[in-house]
Amino acid sequence: MSHGYLSPTGLEIAFVLIGLVTLGSGLLVVTVKNLVHAALWLLVCMGSIAVEYLLLTAELLAWIQVLIYAGAIIVLFLFGLMLTRAPIGPTEELNVRHRWPALIVGLGAAGTLVTVIVQAYQHTWFDPRGAVPLGSGEALGTQLFKYWVLPFEVLSVLLLAALVGAIVLSRRGRDTEEAEA
Amino acid sequence: MHAVYPLVLGALLFAIGLYGVLARRNAIAVLMAIELLLNAVTLNLVSFSAILRDRYGMGQIFTLFIITIAAAETGLGLAIVLLVYRQRATADLGEQRALAEPVEPVTADELSPRNVEAEVAR
Amino acid sequence: MNLLALIASLLPALGAAVTAAGGRDLRHVKFWSTAPVGAALLLTLLVAIDHGSGGASVHTYSIGTAGAFHVEIGTRVTGLSAIIAVLVAGVAICVQVFSTTYLGGEPRYPSYAALISLFTAAMLTVVYSADLVVLLVGWEIMGACSYFLIGHYWEKPEARPASIKAFLMTKAGDVPFLFGIIALGVQAHSFQINAVLAATGQDRLHHPAWIAFLLLCGVLGKSAQFPLHSWLPDAMAGPTPISALIHAATMVAAGIYVVALLYPVFALCQAVLIVMAIIAAITMTGAALCAFAQTDIKKILAYSTVSQLAYMLGGLAVGGRSQAIYLLLVHGAFKALLFLAAGVVIHRVGSNELSAMGGLRYRMPVAYTTMTIGLLALAGIPPFSGFFGKEAVLGAAYNATGEFAAPGRIVLIFGLITAGLTAAYSLRLWLGVFHGPFPDAPHEHEATVEAPQPELIPLILLAVPAALLGIVVLFGSGFSNYLGGWYGEAGAAGADLWPGGLTTLLSLLFVLGFGGLVFLAWRRDEGADPARALLGPVRPALVNGFYFDRLIDAAVVRPTRAAARLVGFLDANVIDAYVRGSGTGARGLGTVLRRLQTGSVQFYLTCLFLGVVIMAAVYAYVGTVS
Numbered sequence: 001m002s003h004g005y006l007s008p009t010g011l012e013i014a015f016v017l018i019g020l021v022t023l024g025s026g027l028l029v030v031t032v033k034n035l036v037h038a039a040l041w042l043l044v045c046m047g048s049i050a051v052e053y054l055l056l057t058a059e060l061l062a063w064i065q066v067l068i069y070a071g072a073i074i075v076l077f078l079f080g081l082m083l084t085r086a087p088i089g090p091t092e093e094l095n096v097r098h099r100w101p102a103l104i105v106g107l108g109a110a111g112t113l114v115t116v117i118v119q120a121y122q123h124t125w126f127d128p129r130g131a132v133p134l135g136s137g138e139a140l141g142t143q144l145f146k147y148w149v150l151p152f153e154v155l156s157v158l159l160l161a162a163l164v165g166a167i168v169l170s171r172r173g174r175d176t177e178e179a180e181a
Numbered sequence: 182m183h184a185v186y187p188l189v190l191g192a193l194l195f196a197i198g199l200y201g202v203l204a205r206r207n208a209i210a211v212l213m214a215i216e217l218l219l220n221a222v223t224l225n226l227v228s229f230s231a232i233l234r235d236r237y238g239m240g241q242i243f244t245l246f247i248i249t250i251a252a253a254e255t256g257l258g259l260a261i262v263l264l265v266y267r268q269r270a271t272a273d274l275g276e277q278r279a280l281a282e283p284v285e286p287v288t289a290d291e292l293s294p295r296n297v298e299a300e301v302a303r
Numbered sequence: 304m305n306l307l308a309l310i311a312s313l314l315p316a317l318g319a320a321v322t323a324a325g326g327r328d329l330r331h332v333k334f335w336s337t338a339p340v341g342a343a344l345l346l347t348l349l350v351a352i353d354h355g356s357g358g359a360s361v362h363t364y365s366i367g368t369a370g371a372f373h374v375e376i377g378t379r380v381t382g383l384s385a386i387i388a389v390l391v392a393g394v395a396i397c398v399q400v401f402s403t404t405y406l407g408g409e410p411r412y413p414s415y416a417a418l419i420s421l422f423t424a425a426m427l428t429v430v431y432s433a434d435l436v437v438l439l440v441g442w443e444i445m446g447a448c449s450y451f452l453i454g455h456y457w458e459k460p461e462a463r464p465a466s467i468k469a470f471l472m473t474k475a476g477d478v479p480f481l482f483g484i485i486a487l488g489v490q491a492h493s494f495q496i497n498a499v500l501a502a503t504g505q506d507r508l509h510h511p512a513w514i515a516f517l518l519l520c521g522v523l524g525k526s527a528q529f530p531l532h533s534w535l536p537d538a539m540a541g542p543t544p545i546s547a548l549i550h551a552a553t554m555v556a557a558g559i560y561v562v563a564l565l566y567p568v569f570a571l572c573q574a575v576l577i578v579m580a581i582i583a584a585i586t587m588t589g590a591a592l593c594a595f596a597q598t599d600i601k602k603i604l605a606y607s608t609v610s611q612l613a614y615m616l617g618g619l620a621v622g623g624r625s626q627a628i629y630l631l632l633v634h635g636a637f638k639a640l641l642f643l644a645a646g647v648v649i650h651r652v653g654s655n656e657l658s659a660m661g662g663l664r665y666r667m668p669v670a671y672t673t674m675t676i677g678l679l680a681l682a683g684i685p686p687f688s689g690f691f692g693k694e695a696v697l698g699a700a701y702n703a704t705g706e707f708a709a710p711g712r713i714v715l716i717f718g719l720i721t722a723g724l725t726a727a728y729s730l731r732l733w734l735g736v737f738h739g740p741f742p743d744a745p746h747e748h749e750a751t752v753e754a755p756q757p758e759l760i761p762l763i764l765l766a767v768p769a770a771l772l773g774i775v776v777l778f779g780s781g782f783s784n785y786l787g788g789w790y791g792e793a794g795a796a797g798a799d800l801w802p803g804g805l806t807t808l809l810s811l812l813f814v815l816g817f818g819g820l821v822f823l824a825w826r827r828d829e830g831a832d833p834a835r836a837l838l839g840p841v842r843p844a845l846v847n848g849f850y851f852d853r854l855i856d857a858a859v860v861r862p863t864r865a866a867a868r869l870v871g872f873l874d875a876n877v878i879d880a881y882v883r884g885s886g887t888g889a890r891g892l893g894t895v896l897r898r899l900q901t902g903s904v905q906f907y908l909t910c911l912f913l914g915v916v917i918m919a920a921v922y923a924y925v926g927t928v929s
Binding site for chain 1: 182183184185186187188189190192193194195196197198199200201203204205206207208209210212213214216217220223224227228230231232234235237238241242244245246248249250251252253254255256257259260261262263264266272273275
């Protein structure tokens with residue numbers, strides 16, 4: 001099987017097209033002037049990444065991405081927007097006054113990373129279909145509970161701590177109550 | 182599939198996230214950009230998992246962990262933003278200047294040799 | 304015997320420490336300042352008797368190895384060092400006893416007594432040391448003690464500059480002296496005196512003349528010879544007993560002692576001997592003239608000391624080693640006596656000035672008698688000790704042959720003139736203090752004003768050797784044999800100290816001539832100063848020591864001050880400008896950089912990531928290229 005840039009497979013074409021959607025929606029997330037729109041574009045971005053996961057044969061991850069990111073986290077953001085009474089309509093206050101340093105850093109990071117990656121992996125091909133068995137729910141569950149039990153448990157403790165922390169932080173303190181009363 | 186496609190996609194997404202973190206002023210918008218950063222990383226992990234065919238599923242399982250952690254981070258981050266908003270009535274990062282050094286102008290008199298000597302003597 | 308010598312040099316140091324430690328109690332101070340020095344005197348006497356004429360006895364303790372040198376410190380006893388040690392300890396005990404009442408009531412007496420004891424220890428160390436480094440240590444401690452003791456009355460405006468002057472002038476000589484000692488030690492491969500002398504004897508020194516000149520500089524400073532002499536007259540600002548101990552009998556004698564100790568080094572080159580002779584000639588005559596013109600009796604004695612030390616140096620320049628040492632011994636006795644007696648007189652009269660004295664003959668009989676003996680010895684009147692000492696040196700100069708012949712001529716001519724001048728100023732001093740009218744009281748026969756006993760006993764004790772040390776010449780060459788040869792060996796053929804015929808006659812003629820002139824001038828007006836009549840217009844120059852201080856002021860002090868002002872100016876206006884500039888620059892930079900601390904987290908983060916990206920890019924580039 002010969003490889004080449006000029007004879008892309010169907011998988012590659014699909015991947016690149018979805019990738020363009022991802023990048024475009026990502027760019028909109030960080031540039032649009034309406035905060036609610038940004039959250040919604042983030043939803044699109046997450047969804048397209050989930051599709052990319054599918055193309056990379058990470059089946060289980062794709063569904064988790066949709067469930068947790070596209071579902072739970074976006075909803076969290078929308079709640080946050082409501083609670084902080086963020087401006088709903090388009091506003092200029094969303095961005096810092098001077099954006100060119102951020103632009104320089106972003107372009108620099110992109111240039112450096114892309115250059116390095118292209119240099120390192122320009123002759124590497126792989127067949128995603130061969131990796132299908134690794135991404136299934138069964139395979140991932142087996143590995144998780146065979147090799148990664150301890151981090152998994154530690155992570156549960158971390159989640160608990162985050163839960164408690166979030167509650168403590170967002171609970172109205174006694175002094176605040178008194179001040180308001 | 183050529184390995185460069187998913188990796189370059191991850192790199193560009195990372196750069197966009199970085200720009201977002203630095204360019205956004207609203208705290209919630211910054212948190213969104215951080216999500217983009219995390220997603221860029223997970224995309225890379227999944228790609229490498231597929232490229233390298235690792236038997237232990239390291240890339241995908243770490244992605245799983247990162248998604249979990251990202252969820253926790255977002256929850257905590259929003260809680261902090263709420264707290265800041267409650268205390269200062271704004272979620273604008275540009276207004277948070279408590280770290281700044283108070284600038285008091287140095288007078289020329291303070292730098293004159295006589296005063297420096299007096300300071301040393303003291 | 305070497306152990307006794309070691310103990311003798313350590314005892315006064317112990318006494319100094321104990322004296323200084325318990326300074327409150329006067330009895331404690333008096334006991335601990337006198338007893339250890341007295342014990343040291345006994346020990347030095349024992350050492351001198353035990354030694355006999357037995358060459359050099361060396362005993363050293365090995366300390367370790369320092370580079371190429373094996374360090375051994377210890378004692379070296381020869382006839383020379385044994386006899387000088389007796390002189391040192393003897394004068395020191397007299398001075399300490401004298402000081403118990405003379406300075407006993409003063410608030411700083413304890414530190415004074417401790418310094419005298421320390422000084423004695425240092426001088427004994429110099430005398431008994433077996434190697435040149437320890438000798439140098441003692442030499443420098445003496446310099447420091449001298450500085451402190453001259454400045455004892457630091458309230459007096461003339462004492463402070465005098466002490467600094469003494470310190471600087473002796474140090475000016477000590478620096479070359481140090482180099483000389485290093486050169487000697489390096490070339491002899493050992494600092495042991497015996498080894499150095501042996502190397503000299505085998506002609507293993509490369510540039511003996513240069514070494515001798517370097518050493519000579521130290522000697523000139525310590526022994527107050529031209530051109531480093533002017534500190535000694537100024538040093539009279541210190542208490543009188545100090546002058547007796549340090550500036551007459553011991554410290555200034557250290558220079559002469561070192562020349563005698565390392566005599567072969569000096570005798571190797573005739574140029575050195577001629578320079579020594581010229582310096583001695585200039586110093587002895589000039590100082591004697593100055594002594595004749597002075598009105599302060601302590602300064603008279605100080606210039607007389609300079610002159611007599613020049614005599615000794617002259618004796619050494621003509622090969623008269625034992626003669627010079629004999630004069631040193633004799634001079635130590637009578638000059639200490641003179642200073643102590645002068646101290647008694649000054650204390651009772653309340654002034655140093657000759658014009659404030661006169662007619663004290665009946666009021667102070669003991670001081671009169673003893674000082675008369677001392678002055679007779681100084682003037683060189685037979686049969687007092689000074690006569691024999693002076694004659695020995697003049698005889699050596701007259702009989703000098705070979706390489707010593709040329710310096711011999713110089714020393715002989717100027718020695719004879721100085722002998723006459725010495726008699727003249729001695730007579731003037733004697734007449735001025737004890738004869739003639741007393742300025743304040745018309746009656747000579749007033750009640751006697753006598754000093755307390757602890758002051759008189761040392762006077763009487765010192766008067767005995769001052770009068771009788773001439774006995775030594777009866778033994779002919781016995782004294783020289785006792786001293787030992789140049790290299791510290793026993794049984795060398797020693798010089799005969801018996802006065803020679805022609806020189807004795809000539810010097811007596813000079814003494815009588817000059818003395819007669821002074822006496823005639825005095826007879827004309829008993830209240831007036833004979834120096835005024837005799838010297839006429841040159842007197843102011845002599846009173847001011849030939850304006851030598853002004854010369855030094857113009858040649859050394861003023862250029863130094865100007866250089867100091869220049870350095871001060873450079874420091875204040877050039878170097879400080881950089882210092883101030885760096886301060887201002889740092890603050891200015893801080894003010895600029897402080898603007899960067901905006902408090903905006905995103906700004907900080909931008910800077911951080913900018914750095915990270917740059918570093919990553921550079922790292923990737925470097926990695927790709929290599």
